[in-house]
Amino acid sequence: MAWKTINRQESVVDADAPSALSEAVREKIRSFFPRYETKRAVLLPALWIVQNTNGHVSHQAMVEIADLLEIHPSDVLDTLSFYTHFWTHPKGKKVVTVCRSLSCELMGGADVLAEVKKQLGIDEHGTSADGQYSLVTEECLACCDHAPCMIINEKTHKHLRPADVAGILADESNDRLAIPRSDLFDAPLGAVEGSGESASVDRVIGSTSDVDEMRDAD
Amino acid sequence: MTAACNGRLKLMPKIIIDNKEVECREGASVLEAALAGGWNVPHYCFHPGLKVVASCRLCLMEMKMPHPKTQELDWAPKLVPSCQTHVREGMEVRFDSDPVKKNVENCMEFFLLNHPLDCPVCDQAGECHLQDYSFEFGRAESRMVDEKWKNPKKDIGPKTLLYQDRCVLCSRCIRFTEEISGTHELTLVNRGSKLEIDVFPGFPLDNPLQGNVVDVCPVGCLLDKDFLFKKRVWSLESTPSVCAGCATGCSIRVDHAERVVHRLKPRYNPKVNDWWMCDEGRFGYKYVHDDKRVTTPTVRRGLEDSTPEWADLPGIIRYRLEENVQANGSEKVAAVLSPFMGCEEAWLLGKFIRDAAPDATLVIGPIPRSGEDQTFPIGATGDDIRFTISQEKCPNRRGIEMVLEAAGGKTLDFEAFVASATAGAFSAAWVVGGYPAEWLDKKLAVKMAAKIELLIVQDIFENPLMGGAAVVLPACAWVEREGSFVNKAGLIQTFERAISPPEGVPQDGAFFFALAGFEGLYTGERVREQMAGKIPAFADAYEAPLKPVHAH
């Protein structure tokens, strides 16, 4: 209703809560400072770092980031709210991102999304009861040639059919990228252990279907 | 035509707007030139005191540009935001072409798509740019049949409410907190059609200048809690005035209706306050309508109290002062001139006292101070300063000093006066107060009052001197008087009377006017003419109210 008033004067940050940013995270954020002329420019990397570590960027984390970057918390909120990838509230361990671009929708993306929703029993922006999965949709994952597709944490699943969804969701390693990782940003929570044991480059490339197609194409 | 150009600037480019030549200030934008030239160009995001963002896209114009291939000057196929385009000699633009008009119409439709039609309950109605522009440029009916985005009302600060539905996202308020107050509380959240103005929860909009965001808001999005629902703006009358809150002396406008001041708004004055004023001044008028004000004069002789007619008072006071002077000598007379008095009033009272007792001492009242000067954006120094709140919480110290200088003779500061008065140096004194808060030390005051035989006390509120006073006179608040204040930079600004004083009380100035033996109607103008002989600054150099070059 139009006339309800939201109280924005009251703080949502618990003053007694422990710091949301560990010293390591702070150090990591600080390590980005030399890259940019202003501290403010470190905001996006900092948000990524915090989200990758904590799973989401809480209001407390925002205040602390603001402190670190010497800007007003509202500026953090401003930037954060503009981008769609940041979570301000806790999310599941794995985030299923289903593509809803035109290509994917033409190739049956809607059915896949429906199936994912059915399997997880959640709606968009929801988190499953066991805290394992959160579901979002994204405008385009730039995998139109493999439509429909979705990303679980970092890993892209391509050429999906609704029938495949159950299997993929059941697969333990459905969020693991098996390529050499850079340590610049921390891996998402679910993928931490996967990053250590990087499979051989050979096998990984061989296993991606698009390269075969590319080879055929050339 | 050329109101924007004040003579100080030498370079005056001429540009052609709608086939009319307009002379304008160097460095101004085309929009400013057009507005100054009398064009009604709609605009939201542009505010002369803030950075240009050119995001509302209302002020677009057509412009002659060299063709990329032939280099011939011709109307460019694209529209250009006039707020962002600076004037150049010989530039030719137009606002009256069809694409420009069509754009404004379309833009107004877009603005109103999700804007609730709640003008009847919106406090901005009547001074709302969305209303005005819709009426002038918009279409009568909305073609959108779908649901509007509904956004809640947000309590973003102790003094301000934010009605998100009504926002046109001009971002003036955000830029104000960034550029003028430097406090950054307001921000945008989300994107696209879900954009909202917001604060970070727990970091409310609470800075000494925050009231200005309500002024810069072109629509009814940001509203003053203090003025909320009080009055519809079209029933308000505005009187140009000067803020009496501190020595900065912001030019303001007093909005009042039916003898009640409802709000103060800043008035554009590039020499003092630009477009802004501080909250302390903005909400500092409340004491005017306090119940505890002194409203009747009292005269005491012995143990007898009486309430004489106002018309009789000058005679009574004159008689008793003369009586006292004859008994005790004229050097035992003093007058304390409050820094809340207008220059005219101080001059008239000084004249009366010196006429009655040529050796009388003139005293300047205590100057209330608190802390340091506050500069904005917060922490700014030197040329970066956009606004200052003075530590001197009185409007007219400079003015009283000027009057005392002109009067010559014996003068004292207040502390010295108190010291000598308690020692019994004065047998007659006229003490003017007018301070919105308590200003006298009670013990000293009582002691002082006991030593002064004929004590005339004039104040807005009761003060400890009144117990021992022979004459107690009510004083008027500055909105009830006319006169002039001299701010700390020495700028003389006149202010007009907005409301009438409490029932029966004459304007201070008019009373002094009669007391000093003048006849006829009291006007500040008449007194200034007299003062000009002694203080040349008053001859011509008072600030006439400047018309803002911009709608706000």
Added chain:
Amino acid sequence: MGKFEPVLTRNVGVPHSTDLKVYELRGGYRGVRKALKMTPEELIDEVKDANLRGRGGAGFPAGVKWSFLPKDRTTTYLCVNADESEPPTFCNRVLMEHDPHQLVEGIIIAAYATQSQVAYIYLRGEFHEQFHVLQKAVDEAYASGYLGQGVFGSDYSLDVYLHRGAGAYVCGEETGLIESLEGKRGWPRIKPPFPAIEGLFRKPTVVNNVETLSCLPHIIERGASWFTSIGPPHSAGPKLFCISGPVNRPGCYEETMEITVRELIERDDLGGGMLPGKKVKGVLPGGASMGALTADELDMKMDFDDPRKYGLLGLGTAAAVVFDEDTDIRLVLRNLARFYGTESCGQCTQCREGTSWMYKIALRIEEGAGRLEDLDILLETARNMGMMPGLSICGLPDGATYPIETIVKKFRSELEAAIRAQPPGRAQEMLRVLN
């Protein structure tokens, strides 16, 4: 037409193509070595001669862009636009995924030509795998001394940093990208000043697309005349074409800009024809923003100029998406409208309000509650939003209007038929529910 030899994608499919060694073995980093021997001015002239037009969508010549930089600058930034957010476009992804060193080489050349000290690769947030691959390539280049202090042993130094976006289409706009890099919301800036004068951190800045930069090593290595010899005169050089939708071989293919849309769909080495039993109904030939073609207009040449003749905005990203006869055109309309509705940054009024309005209408039409006048409103809104240049700060609304306008115009009969086939009173019912 002779068989075209892929240039940019020559390493795609090669095992370990992301490795520095493999890249160098296949002729990599030769161009940059040659470039570093030239003066920056010579380099810029070379690129100008090659008439390398930006591959990001607008087609502005890269060399000309570089020459706008002020002569007396001290700090220059190079921003690599890897924020490939335009739906059905993925050629940059392929380049970064399979040949990151080619991009790094291009960056070094461009940075040297513009005398930039720092290059930022602005990578969209959805690219995870690509990020790791690219980061590894950059690390390798640093390790080999190709980046950092004294590039290739010269006295020229260059730092390359990856910067990840977080999901905003408008950050693909160069000033939006710059704002985003500065840690702000990705709102495009008002121009002038152009980024070449005042860009990142208020310093002169060059923003180039991944594909554009990937062309640079080849131009330097083989010369501008080689580059201009490929393809039609005004649209020189190899180009990556993407095709997706119900075709046999969706993917990214390199070709000259002489092919037609029909060829892209039908040729065996390209799209490979429609899936069995499907017929083309329409194509969005240049990414979502450029507009739609009907099945009758497939002979459009995919170069920088021809699309305008078909009422399209331009070549765009040359990423085609085909929709077949069975597709409901209302779905296409709604999908595109939604995309722009959610991706408008909200800065300019027309775009902020117009895109969401169009989405509301398109959604209602898809839900079966359309009215015939809604089509006119869609067209008019599209025209009011972006048909006149200059109405908004960036080009997003232009991009948002073309697909909607072309679909409504070209498929109007179908839309009208769909609306007429609605159950009677549906529109009223729906509106009552909505309000």
Added chain:
Amino acid sequence: MIDDKDIVMVDEPVLSVGERFYLPQILDGMRTTIRHLFKTLFGRPITIQYPEEQRELRVANYRGVHRLNRDEKGRVACVACYMCETACPAHCIHIDAGESPWEDREKYPIKFDLDELRCIYCGMCEEACPVDAIELTTEFSLVSRTREEMILDKEELLAIHDRTVAEKPRKNPRITGYENTGDRPREPAKNRTNLAKEEGA
């Protein structure tokens, strides 16, 4: 200056002999009056015996005493927008607005005084009201012994609504920002006919 040519002379009507003699005319007049006399004496005068008799004839747009309508939930429908106060040429309305105690409403009148003695019953307030909260009823008999009694306050005006709502239902407009207001169809009639045409086609 009026010229002679501008003056139109109107001749007196030529009287007949009888007319010149007055008497027949006088008698004729007297016949008329006596006829009326008998008609009244034995029939029924035109006059209505007010207040025992009330007029039967009620014109729907008669502008009588005001009322302040209630909304569906029985609350005062007024949103305290001051439009009536502004429109009123006689300055007879005085409103004090305040924040409403209800969630779906922003403002409401804390005080709503209407001076029926100052009122000229022009109906401008009714015209101006955006929520049809103030309406003029067909009640015309408003009497009191003091001037003060003729200043109706909010409660009295609402009571008039309760009394008259049966004979003059509230118009119920729909305005944005208010849920559950109004019962008039949103669609303009034009569209409905269009749709009918389309459906027929």
Added chain:
Amino acid sequence: MIDFLTSQFGISLVMVFGIVNALLGITVYCIFFERKIAAWIQDRYGPNRVGPWGIFQLVADGGKFLFKEDIVPGHVDKVLFIAAPAISMLVAFVGFAAIPWGGQWQVNDRVVDIQVANPDIGLLYVLGVASMGVYGIVIGGWASNNKYSFYGAIRATAQMLSYEIPLGLCILVVVLTMGTLRLEEITVQQAGTWFGVIPQWNVFLHPIAFVILFITALAESNRAPFDLAEAEQELVGGFHTEYNALKFGMFFLGEYAHMITASALICVLFLGGWHFPWIPWTQPEATHFGAVIAKTGVLCGKIAFFIFLMMWIRWTLPRFRFDQLMRIAWKALIPMTLALFVLAIGLLYFGLHRSGWALVGNMAILVVSMMFAAFSQTPVTGRASNLPPIRESTFGMAATSGEITT
């Protein structure tokens, strides 16, 4: 006691007492009926709030008159101001003394006249007293010291003067015909019938004189359409502008008393007074008490009819303009009554004064006057229609107003 009461003096006393009281009541109720009749003619109810059918309205009005503050303006001549309404009423009441109400009453052997006084010059007395009525008005108007009142008074004077002449001439016609001034005698002479059908009332001998007498009676009693002295539209209230309360009530009563007197006079002179054919108790021979009552009743009925007629006329006809008023008196009534007078003298000379020739003569006069009226060039307004338009120069002023500067 009975003897005293049945003596002429006693009867006169009773009559005085009865008439004054009855008259007061009747006049008051005349006012009531005036209002009622006005209402009926105008399709209204009239006063109906006080008492059944509003009959106590007059009590309420009277009470109001009595208790209202009696204002005497400062600028008036106090004595005359107070005397004027008294004169007005008094005169109207005094006239009743000579009216023969019930013929003669034979009590035992005595025969008394049911009349306050039966002087030989009864008619002259009535005439004289009635013409004094104007003094009330003139004095009231003059004493008020107010222009409007004074205008009213002047008008009344002129009107009275003008209409006394035809009035007197009409009465002379009757006197000549009857040969007596005693009203009782005149009544008795009119008893009986011609051919057993037509009452021997003077109205059948001199109908024109009767009509003129009625008209002048209207004018004499200041009734509409001759009520110019109190014309509200032009004179605010005329002679009684300054009067209120009881004094105004006295004027009011006087007017109505005057109406009754005039009506009674007309009845006695032309309609046989208390006589009514075929009713034995109303014949002069019947002198028992019942006859007295019957005769009084008949006369009262006749009076009532005239009063009603006056009221009827009042609510039918608009007021005459002053020039019309004068024209009627001087150009129509006086010539006609003069002719009637001559006729009456002639008939008396030939002894035909009580024969049908009187009627014939009357008709002849009527026809002649109608012919005059028909062929007269003067229109009703008195201004010839063929006059040129009024020009400024006609008034001796400058031809063009442009030269007039002030």
